[in-house]
Amino acid sequence: MESSMRVIVLLVVMRFSASEEVKKNLTGTVGGNITLPAPVLEKGYLLYGRTIIADVKGGIFDLSEDIYKNRLQWDRNSGLFTLTELQRNDSGIYTVDSKTGNVFTSSYKLTVYDSVPTPAVKKVSVSSESCSLLCLVDRETKLLWFKDEQRLNQSSSALSLPLTVHKQDFSSSYRCVAANPAENKTLPVHVRTTCGDTNNDTNSSTEPRSYNILIIIFCVLSVVMIILAAFFIKSKYLPRNKTKTNGQAQGGKFTRVINNDLPHQPDHSIR
Numbered sequence: 001m002e003s004s005m006r007v008i009v010l011l012v013v014m015r016f017s018a019s020e021e022v023k024k025n026l027t028g029t030v031g032g033n034i035t036l037p038a039p040v041l042e043k044g045y046l047l048y049g050r051t052i053i054a055d056v057k058g059g060i061f062d063l064s065e066d067i068y069k070n071r072l073q074w075d076r077n078s079g080l081f082t083l084t085e086l087q088r089n090d091s092g093i094y095t096v097d098s099k100t101g102n103v104f105t106s107s108y109k110l111t112v113y114d115s116v117p118t119p120a121v122k123k124v125s126v127s128s129e130s131c132s133l134l135c136l137v138d139r140e141t142k143l144l145w146f147k148d149e150q151r152l153n154q155s156s157s158a159l160s161l162p163l164t165v166h167k168q169d170f171s172s173s174y175r176c177v178a179a180n181p182a183e184n185k186t187l188p189v190h191v192r193t194t195c196g197d198t199n200n201d202t203n204s205s206t207e208p209r210s211y212n213i214l215i216i217i218f219c220v221l222s223v224v225m226i227i228l229a230a231f232f233i234k235s236k237y238l239p240r241n242k243t244k245t246n247g248q249a250q251g252g253k254f255t256r257v258i259n260n261d262l263p264h265q266p267d268h269s270i271r
Contacts, residue, residue, distance in 0.1 A: 026110045027182035028086045038096035038106035039079030046072075046081050047095040054081065086112045113182040116141055121176055121189050124162070131195035135161045135176035135187075144177040165191050 028034040040046070046054040053065040054072055061074040073082045083090060095107045117137040124132040135143055136159065143161040144154040147169070155161045165174065174189040 023107050023109065026108050028090075028110060028112045029115045029180075029182045030086055030088060030112060031115065032086050032182075033082060033084045034086060034110060035080050035082045036094060036096055036106075036108055037080065038098070038104065038108075040074070040081070040096060040098050041079040042099075044096065044098040047097065049093055088112050088114070111181070113180045114139075116178045116180055116183050116185050118185050119143070119176045119178045119187045121187060121194060123194055126195045128167070130164050130166045131170075131191060133163045133165065133174075133189065133191075133194065135163070135178075137178050142179045144179065146175045146177060148173050165195070170195070 024037075026034055026036075036046070040056045042056070042059055044056050045052050048065075051065070053068055054061065054063050054074065056062070056074060056079075059076060061076075063069060063072060068083070071084050073084065074080070075082070081096065089112075091110055091112045093107055093109055095105060097105050117139055120136045122134045122136060124134050126132070135145065137143065138159075140157045140159055142154065142156055143158055145152040145161060145163045152163065153161065161176070163174070163176075165172075170191045172191070174191060176187045176189060178185050
């Protein structure tokens with residue numbers, strides 16, 4: 001009985017001398033990087049599945065698989081492994097096995113996804129009451145529409161996702177999101193700019209412009225009328241006054257000429 005208790009105690013001590021295996025899901029995108037959070041400081045291994053792809057002995061890093069050459073790195077200070085330039089076939093189970101210090105074994109399931117396409121938004125139609133929009137991507141992915149912080153609708157895998165925005169909501173904040181478990185890309189949408197103002201908004205914005213145009217036309221017509229009136233007055237009255245003045249001048253000259261041509265009459269007055 002006593003020996004059995006010793007065996008149980010020994011198993012318990014061995015159990016807690018090494019950390020329990022940790023399984024975590026990690027995600028990455030093609031062309032990106034991923035760092036495994038479990039450190040190996042002096043001695044340990046990194047496995048892909050059941051194959052050792054790298055080991056650390058005495059603080060020296062040694063790579064075992066050529067397919068990871070120039071892509072798998074080990075940081076001496078932190079003890080962390082980093083895999084760069086991720087590819088789809090890098091997906092799988094990675095195990096970090098530390099043999100020094102706090103001995104532990106940690107496993108991670110890595111899934112590498114294609115990079116999320118950048119979404120675009122297209123105006124489909126617009127009316128006095130609403131505007132229809134379409135969120136587009138060039139390859140199928142998960143699409144979502146958000147209004148402020150509220151998710152409106154989504155599609156798990158699609159090339160486009162429609163949305164109808166009513167006039168009273170034009171001032172709200174909208175965004176289209178393309179996403180996968182590894183990343184997301186967001187496109188903010190300004191509805192008034194994309195759809196254009198309608199009805200009262202449009203009328204209110206065009207009324208001042210129309211009013212200014214009317215004022216300009218009125219001013220131009222006023223100037224033209226003043227010029228025409230001045231020209232009419234000048235052409236009607238100025239020549240007549242000039243003719244009259246010339247006639248008076250000529251009449252006076254004619255009188256003087258006649259007086260000069262008359263024969264001198266003797267003065268018969270009694271002296």
